[in-house]
Amino acid sequence: MPGGSTRPHRGRRPRRSAGAQAARNELVSQSLESAQQCLVNRDYGTAFAHYLLVLSLAPALKDFVKESFRFTLFKWADVLGSLSRIQDLFDCYEQALELFPDDEVILNSMGEHLFRMGFKDEAAGHFYKALKLKPDFTEAKENFYRVANWLVERWHFLMLNDKKRNMKYQQAIQKAVKAGCDTVLDIGTGTGLLSMFAKKAGASKVYACELSKTMYELACEVVSANEMEGEIDVMHIKSLDMEIPKHIPSRVSLVVTETVDAGLFGEGIVESLVHAWKHLLLPSQGQMGCSGQVGRVIPAMATVFGMAVECPEIRRHHRVGVQQVGGVCLEGAVCLHGPVNYNSDDGDSEEPYTTERMSRVPGGYTPLSEPFQVMTVNFNKPEELEGLCCQKPYRITVPVSKSGIFDAIISWFVLHLDEETSLSTGPEEETCWEQAVYPVRNSPLNKSEYLVQPKDSFIVEVSCQDAYLRIGSISFIKEGPQTNVDNAGTSEAELCSALASLQTTQARTPQPPCILESSEIALLNNLHYHDGFKRALGKLVSSLSARCESQGRTLDANSSRDCGKSQTEQRSSVTPDPLYVLDVSEGFSVLSLIAAKLGRVKAYSSVEKEQHQTALKILAEANGVSREMLQFWMSHLEEDTAILQRPTTDKLWSAVILDCVETSGLIREELLEKAALARCLLEPGGRIFPERIVMYGMLVDSYVLLQESAVQGPEPTLGLRVAPYINRFTVPVHIFVDLTTLPSVHLSQPVELFSLDLMYPGSNCRSREVTVRVCAPGRVTAVPFWYDVHLDDEICSSTLAKDSHWKQAAALLNEPIQVREGDRVVLCVCHHKSSISITARRQETGDPGGAFL
Template identity: 25%
Template structure:
């Protein structure tokens, strides 16, 4: 049988060589059916075939054939974690999220070191349940204030309630406590409606009707008749961004009875001019960088994808100064349909006049709101209020052009209601150039930029020993090719670099022209569709690699390209940067981690939410801003391996310096640009690379002075995670045999052979 099976394997390889992948797949399956004993031997090449085949089927949208192939494969290899993970990725891609969850979970169950499957499972959880749900539900101020307002407003045994944007159903359960005639809850997310059903029924409430639908597509028949009380919390940091005006206008026309009302009753949005370099560098290119690039008068802002503001926890920015008085921008009466319609149709600007409080610069405008839930009860998101609700962040209108002001100066700004969402009016005298976040943050990382500039002289001397500067060719894959630009200015022959978007490419060209660099020397690759074949047979004197993602993770595609360039396209004796990248880890305790990844029932008025929502807790958290994360370090930082070449599983021992319950491992990188040159840490608030957190399933109790192991597990695909290996308690000291003349007593005091073997 094995000989016949091997013939099928040969046929399969021939079909693979001619790209007849479907036939090759069939041949492999026949071989394995004939002789199952050989299947593990040929599994790697079989899996390569099914990966290529399914990529082709996916491009042709042949889902049924794709999943049939996976079905056959998994029946042949039921415990193959790679196949389970691959199936999960396609299920995720095509929107079968529950099925994807199951396959990722099965892969992790078979091998907890399958990091890629774990990351994929986290992606499913993030998609199904937004992380802000945890923050919102853990906000006791919001929950208790809404509960009190609902109790003060609702008429027992008279009102019928509609909860729009119900989420986990908390507001509906608050209403249910007052025994209304009926409660109906609506949410656009299928996952959240299923979760709301679990939460309400788990709390013993069986008569709340929960519907999965888009409210603006429904009428009163869909909800069982018109309702007398509508409750909602469909607000974002900018108050109106979740289409609350459209939703409530539709509700007045379709859902609310003649005696109906809405909770909250009213809302008011406030704005203020501020200065914060730490805040604005996320959105605008800073003046020092523009001077370095010879574009001092260019307004360079983040590519906004039609977003008019961002959301931030403003109170965490230590350098933020309130430069003006606070102004009320918009007041809205949710119980007045005409007012809602007027806001929606308004084309005239909302004009605001600020009075400056001191001399200085205004480089951003921030906004927050008050919700007047009833005549007596209100909530605020004012960052300066100790009683603010932390369920919502504050709005940052990042396209404000920085301006220098004097004390008591009047500043006028216009805001518009654009499609039911507030926008800051454009300065007609200022043109804005847009670039990707990767470029903006890279160029605004002053410490890293200074380090790159500090390498130029040494690199020039080093490369000058190889050949004349006019012959030097460079590949710079940094978000912006600063090293390459500086070398071109010194006379280098050519540069190949990467721009994420066409807007970025236009920006690159502006900078090259401003520095009198001929564009004929520059080849700019755009997007991420290109691969290592684009480099052909070219060789480079210097290569600057970049595979660290903004979020703190490693971009495995870019790492493969960087290593390919380093090993196959670098001239002998050439310069590769960075010389080394080390991963640094530190065990911490952080309240922020707790409230953003787990719900605590005591925060939701003791309703049984945690059991259901905490199934969606994740084990990895990226995009951690070191300038904003509040935490307590339980150990010193320690290196847990390198990242420059192929990563392997590694570990490090570290002593606990402060006892307590650890709930995360905080990680960042130490980058050595050139050998024996100073290292730059990304564990800074102004770093262009964020930190990452690895979260244990349960908090780990640590004692001060004990030694623990941090383990960096790396799977075959290069994905990694860092875990705390709890200290193993020392074996108990053997009991001293009692002084006795009884030989049997002496024998009983000795360990048996079986016990020794077990130890």
């Protein structure tokens, strides 16, 4: 009979199923018991394997074991991570997500591991999925905001909000397409804006490539939202890897790109265009074939300019200008260099410049020379581009036009999009670009070497190496020639004569070099900060020493009665133990040396870099600190997680110095957890430094902060819909803000927003409402905030101080609040782990609000 063989044997199956089910249930029960026992024994790997077996045999138990399974997964992942078994770690998470694909906690945890391993795109995807499953999931939200700063850098928002820049690019692209360049390749497309300009101009086919996975996916969304899907081919690929016909069918007639940074070449525009001319673009005008078709590039050319400046802010971030800090003498012991003004001989290809928006640099700047032309590059001449990196360095002699302290050469460029349209990134322009800053090379503390006057000149050496424009080997000619000397107009003999008479800024003594970050140099230059620590630590050492002596006198008296010895004899036979001080500051810190110089103190430093340890050893020797009294704590530890453990098995710390605030203006991650552990390891009377952090803020109206944080609708992007998609990566807290130069209107006086007590945390709270009185009319767009860092009841440092190495942060409101003078705004300030969130509402009549300050 048709289908007869498929009929079930209903009388026999229950007996077989019952036996199999019983065995299955027994195995599940035994595996659950084994998993629990393994957890007791901290055998997380075996416990995880048992849970996998349980869930594969009995999926119905998912809800029952979910919490235990999560706990086991996270513990086992930590073990695998510590053993560097990265593939096994991610395999475990993949297995967990197969069982719990919609578990936001597991998704978030895997994202955290991915982020730590450097897989930022993938981490963002997991955080985003977790938030879609649970929009109010705080940890996932904070993680997504953190990774968003990496994936979509803040300059994207500034660039897209630069309507002038967008209009000029649109005009140049329209002109080129109308002239016959109807196949276009957009290199480094970002959000796809330039590609869409080309398509709207009438290009028959547009290709776009983007290396960042996040930006590629974003460009695909933007192109689709603007109804150009299928007309613009967006590819997730580096342009250097593109081939014909694999990726595009034939050579294109126009390449558009804006892969330029403040130093012009830093994003690899030369390399990408050399490759494009060879493999992707029609021949140039000089290489035109029989077909008569010509390829071209937008931008067509660039001219780089430079200028010498005096700028105290640049100086304090790139040169150590103090002879001693906190009683520690720095002069003559070791050469401390900034990361961009030290030419290493190990082939290091770090950026030779930093960047600043010179129009907003604190304290301003003074030009010491007229702007001078550094170089011109023609992007439409392939042979010129190919020879650029092979070109020998050349020198330019520039006259000084004003007396002052020579701190840096700043550079900018004019981007010639075509013969008629150009963009300038100069310091006086309203532009989305910053300027490149080449600080002068470091030297001993001899300020006269940096003093220049109008009769002087300086020589710079220009080259294009490692895809960077380098302006280095800065040298001075005192009372030398005052005419601009270019490479073509100066003989070798004249240059040798000039170089023989110049005074250089290079160090004259063979001191071992130590490379510091600019924020670390600014910290060393902060006398108030280090003197505060010296006084606070000194008070603690005196207090603990006095108590120890008092206890010693009591012990001596008791011992003398028991042993028949005099107190003087007893005291002379006892050597008091030292006090133990631990400095766990991030990066280079001399606080351990300051502590060690206070007398009976054995100081431990947590600096990790070998050159930093060497520098501290040399400074210790120069300051009379014996080798035994300065230890490097990381070399004593097998795991970083044990950083706050006891100095010895029978000793406790007298003081623990915590680094509480990041340079960016945020509280450091896991600060409260570290403080809690440190409190448990303090001897009676011991202290945590700082003991308390007080957060202050104010209401401001700042359109600049809005522009730096989100695209302001379709107008700046010339009607194209970009804002809704890139603004998903808007973060609620803007970092590295300099409130002293931020263009803004202050709508209130500073108020205390929050306080974190690290010594006595009982008074800490997770949230607080503060009512702020408005003192000027406007729109509240943001709440910038900063901290007073209290070492004790009398000594504190402010992260808003003029000599601070810290920047500030600002919480942006979801919607600006229109206010009048006399209004009150209620701020809800929440602290979760290391994150601060601030929301605001205008206080209505009858609303009591929160604490009024």
